[in-house]
Structures are given as C-alpha cells and as structure tokens.
Amino acid sequence: MLRRIVRFLTFCLLVSFVGTQLSQSQDKPLTRDEAKQIKSPVPYTKASIARGRILYTNDCTGCHGNDGKAQVDVIADATDLTEPKLWKSGTTEGEVFRSIRDGAGISMPPYKNQIRNPEDLWHLVNFIRSLWPEAQRPKLQEEK
Template sequence: MKTIKIFAIIAIAIIGFAFTGIQKKQPAPWKIPAEYKTMKNPLANDKASVNKGKMIFMKHCRSCHGNTGIGNGPKAARLKTFPGDFSSTKFTFTDGELLFITLNGRDEMPNYKTKIPGKKDQWSLVNYLKSLKK
C-alpha cells in the first residue's frame, strides 16, 4: 500500500514537470522607440537582398526560430519564452521594429549589434524575416 502511494506521488510529480516544460511564455509586447517604428528600410526588397538575409538567418537565428521562422529550431525546446511565429498574420512588425528587436534583443533573445555589424546585412535580414509571412 505504502509503495503504491509513493509511486503515485512520483508519477504526479513527473507529469507536473513535463507540463511546465511544454508550456512556454508568450512574448510580451516590445517597447520600441518611436524613431524605429517609422524607420525606412533603405534596401529594395528584392530577391538578392532576401537571399542574403536568408544566409544570415540560417547562421544566427535558425537555431531558435527554426528554418521557416515558426519558432521550432533545435534550441527552442530549452527556451522559456516562445520565440514567435514569423509566418503568422499577427506578425506585423514594421521594418524598423524588426531591426530594433534584432539589434537589441531581450532576455533569452540575443542582441546582434556586434555579431551582424553591416547595415546592408541587417536590412537584408529584415527583408528575409518579412518574406516568411504566409
């Protein structure tokens, strides 16, 4: 009888842990300075820049955000916060807002000011992020 109780308690504890592991916090709204909200992307949103942005994304962002930006990269399981779904119709950041988020990061989201220093690379990456929307 006693062993059954102990087993039951252990089973409940394991199930509880599994559930808290699966549930992720949804991203909170970002506080983005006004000048970024309306900042104009100086690059044309053409194939060349989207392809360049894709290469940068695969190197720096894919591990968490996943190949298609839906938030299922190999590192995503270990994140406490869901990294967002870039293909969603709710993914409505402006170009400047995407630049701000990428450069500054927040909590588990790294910042890329020094890792992606080139302006052209940064804006190409923004063009690629926008291309992921369905």
C-alpha cells in the first residue's frame, strides 16, 4: 500500500515538473534571430485579417490608434504601424509575432499572458500587415 502511494506521488511530481518545464520553454522570450526563422502557420486571408482587426480593436487602439498611426493621443511614442520602414524591431512575420508576443522596445507591453492562443497572435500579425502600403503587404491567399 505505502509503495503504491509513494509511486503515485512520484508520478505526480514528475508530471508537474514536466508541465512547468514545458510552459516555461513556451513563455521564454524569443531572440530576434529565433523570431526570423518562424513561419506563420496562419495564412494571410480576409478571414484572418478580420479576426485580427477585432483583437486589435480590443487590445491595441489605446496606444496605436484606430488606424495604427498613433497620431492622436500619442502615448509613449508608439510606432506608426502603417509605416514598416520606420519599424525598430523587424518586419518579417516572425519578428512582428515576437514584438506582439514578447513586447518591443521599452514601452510596448508583451501580450503572451493576455492573448494565450498563438493563432490569435498570428491573426494580429496578419491584420497589422494589412495596414502596410500595398507594395509591402503579403499576397492575399484564398480561403480554404
């Protein structure tokens, strides 16, 4: 009986250890080089952009403004999201994902605890890229 209990407790410890290891490795901030290697699992489609727009309206307009230009009520000098040429933390899809997930510069907060589903972060990346000048936007993909 005692041996059974000990075995059970050891099992529980192991499960919780592996659990925290996994969640920590997922939450660890990405380096810029790691981010550059990441490819979006969410295609750039109208549906994804629409989903990103809803998330953006909920979480981002306070600093970046409705149109992404952040020229009204500027707080903490938020980047003009419509001008990728001026960006400081990179414009590849993985780098934009990183800026949103882990934060950027000193005053862009990380969103990984607020937006827990990585797919939602990718919808945001797609929406943000839809604000760019046409020549810099990705090519719109067909819905499946």
